[in-house]
Amino acid sequence: MADLRINLAGIVSPNPFWLASAPPTNTGYQVQRAFEAGWGGAVWKTLGDPIINTSSRFAAIHFNGQRVAGFNNIELITDRPLEINLKEIYETKKRFPNHAIVVSLMVEPNREKWHEIVKKVEAVGVDGLELNFGCPHGMAERGMGAASGQQPDLVEVQTMWVKEAATTPVIVKLTPNITDITSTAKAAVRGGADAISLINTINSLAGVDIDSWNTIPHVGGKGSHGGYCGPAVKPIALHMVADCARNPEVGVPISGIGGISNWRDAVEFMLMGATGVQVCTAAMHHGFRIVEDMIDGLNNYLDEKGLASVTELIGKSVPRYSDWGNLDLNYAVVARIDTDTCINCNKCHIACEDTSHQCIDMLTDDQGQSYLQVREEDCVGCNLCAIVCPVDGAISMIEVSGNDAPMTWNERQEAIGKLSEGEDSTKKEAV
Amino acid sequence: MSEFAQFKLEKQKLDDFVAQKFKIVGVKEDLEGAWLDLEHPGGETANLHLTTANARKYYVSLLLKQEQTQA
Ligand SMILES: Cc1cc2nc3c(=O)[nH]c(=O)nc-3n(C[C@H](O)[C@H](O)[C@H](O)COP(=O)(O)O)c2cc1C
Ligand code: SF4
Ligand code: SF4
Numbered sequence: 001m002a003d004l005r006i007n008l009a010g011i012v013s014p015n016p017f018w019l020a021s022a023p024p025t026n027t028g029y030q031v032q033r034a035f036e037a038g039w040g041g042a043v044w045k046t047l048g049d050p051i052i053n054t055s056s057r058f059a060a061i062h063f064n065g066q067r068v069a070g071f072n073n074i075e076l077i078t079d080r081p082l083e084i085n086l087k088e089i090y091e092t093k094k095r096f097p098n099h100a101i102v103v104s105l106m107v108e109p110n111r112e113k114w115h116e117i118v119k120k121v122e123a124v125g126v127d128g129l130e131l132n133f134g135c136p137h138g139m140a141e142r143g144m145g146a147a148s149g150q151q152p153d154l155v156e157v158q159t160m161w162v163k164e165a166a167t168t169p170v171i172v173k174l175t176p177n178i179t180d181i182t183s184t185a186k187a188a189v190r191g192g193a194d195a196i197s198l199i200n201t202i203n204s205l206a207g208v209d210i211d212s213w214n215t216i217p218h219v220g221g222k223g224s225h226g227g228y229c230g231p232a233v234k235p236i237a238l239h240m241v242a243d244c245a246r247n248p249e250v251g252v253p254i255s256g257i258g259g260i261s262n263w264r265d266a267v268e269f270m271l272m273g274a275t276g277v278q279v280c281t282a283a284m285h286h287g288f289r290i291v292e293d294m295i296d297g298l299n300n301y302l303d304e305k306g307l308a309s310v311t312e313l314i315g316k317s318v319p320r321y322s323d324w325g326n327l328d329l330n331y332a333v334v335a336r337i338d339t340d341t342c343i344n345c346n347k348c349h350i351a352c353e354d355t356s357h358q359c360i361d362m363l364t365d366d367q368g369q370s371y372l373q374v375r376e377e378d379c380v381g382c383n384l385c386a387i388v389c390p391v392d393g394a395i396s397m398i399e400v401s402g403n404d405a406p407m408t409w410n411e412r413q414e415a416i417g418k419l420s421e422g423e424d425s426t427k428k429e430a431v
Numbered sequence: 432m433s434e435f436a437q438f439k440l441e442k443q444k445l446d447d448f449v450a451q452k453f454k455i456v457g458v459k460e461d462l463e464g465a466w467l468d469l470e471h472p473g474g475e476t477a478n479l480h481l482t483t484a485n486a487r488k489y490y491v492s493l494l495l496k497q498e499q500t501q502a
Contacts, residue, residue: 329488377435404492412491
């Protein structure tokens with residue numbers, strides 16, 4: 001059995017699975033039950049000036065029978081008094097000294113306010129702090145959360161204020177509601193962050209009820225924008241984690257968050273540079289015990305891969321994530337249909353005919369049976385037919401080795417540029 | 432004409448020039464594709480218009496080969 005322990009910027013936990021700061025980590029009762037179930041760490045529901053929540057808070061997107069493909073909330077930070085939270089954090093840490101307890105914080109952009117809360121929280125014995133610069137609703141209207149997190153200078157200065165007072169590692173949690181996540185990640189690092197975590201929720205409106213014309217959810221007939229999370233956001237989160245991981249100016253450990261629902265998702269985030277992961281929606285959907293499958297699955301995977309420690313996964317796929325301009329234009333794949341397993345549903349033909357490159361031919365064999373065949377020379381290898389095919393393995397994408405050496409777009413432009421050097425530029429201009 | 436047939440035609444023209452020892456000496460790319468200037472060591476010149484994506488990829492592969500043999 002592999003070693004599942006991780007060390008994120010000095011915060012040690014028995015496995016990489018942490019609960020994210022959210023309803024599952026609202027109380028000591030919940031966090032202790034989560035640790036009993038097997039979670040390696042928990043980021044306590046964000047502490048700050050206690051707020052008041054609305055009734056009717058969540059909504060979900062169910063997609064074709066799959067419940068909770070996406071999850072939307074208009075909940076704010078903790079609505080419980082600080083003293084009660086601190087007492088429960090102290091008791092939880094005492095009962096579970098080897099589990100990671102990180103406490104999420106959010107106060108106004110004010111130095112004294114940050115110093116005050118950091119000192120109070122560290123006094124009860126936490127393993128680290130997470131700064132919530134991400135909450136997209138409610139708090140932002142008060143100059144906190146995403147309102148701070150969307151401004152690199154505010155991220156930097158507030159991280160600095162926290163670092164002035166903190167003795168435990170400081171994780172800065174980033175909002176995805178920004179054009180380039182690395183700009184705020186770098187700001188956090190400039191401010192002295194020991195690690196970053198991402199993503200928080202994405203601005204969203206779950207839907208509109210076409211009978212009542214109310215928003216979903218609505219609070220007495222009115223709605224406001226919420227934060228989107230759950231499986232639907234995973235690709236967005238994974239990209240943002242990867243973008244931070246491959247940027248040398250970020251360079252601090254990453255706690256990956258966003259749509260992680262099983263051990264496979266966790267492995268993907270770790271391969272893309274996360275040291276550990278945090279989970280919210282999946283725990284809200286299925287309960288704390290999903291962590292058992294996560295741990296078992298991860299263990300088996302590591303054994304199969306012959307890896308002694310989960311930390312060996314961290315960042316292994318990062319060098320494979322590059323800019324489009326560095327991709328080989330001479331690499332080619334084509335679709336191939338296995339007529340033995342094909343059920344002749346015709347979906348691939350329609351997809352290619354209507355919306356790709358019209359290269360799946362409908363042919364008839366000697367017995368008068370119709371079958372489909374890809375005209376490989378016209379196939380651009382877009383993958384669409386394989387994506388829409390309902391039969392696993394009926395369409396394979398086959399690598400076709402070209403005669404030409406690898407050539408990226410950047411290399412191509414460089415070669416064209418060289419040609420025009422010192423020549424008549426109107427004649428040889430490259431775009 | 433299928434995109435592939437069009438590409439094959441353009442590739443063939445280009446390959447023929449290369450077989451005759453022509454070299455790509457200039458290129459202009461615009462909304463209509465790539466306009467190549469070719470030159471024979473004997474001084475003869477020629478032009479070729481490439482429209483397909485694969486041909487616009489292919490001529491640069493040739494260009495890279497040409498650079499390598501010159502280096
Ligand atoms: C109902 C709800 C409340 C949340 N509250 C907080 C919070 O107080 N502080 C915080 O940093 N993130 C909060 N989040 C965001 C989660 O911690 C997490 O970043 C996000 O849900 C993405 O993870 P997931 O896809 O696993 O749910 C909340 C999310 C949900 C669904
Ligand atoms: S990969 Fe794309 S182009 Fe090729 S057959 Fe499938 S749908 Fe058509
Ligand atoms: S979509 Fe798949 S099963 Fe359907 S016709 Fe195409 S190859 Fe066969």
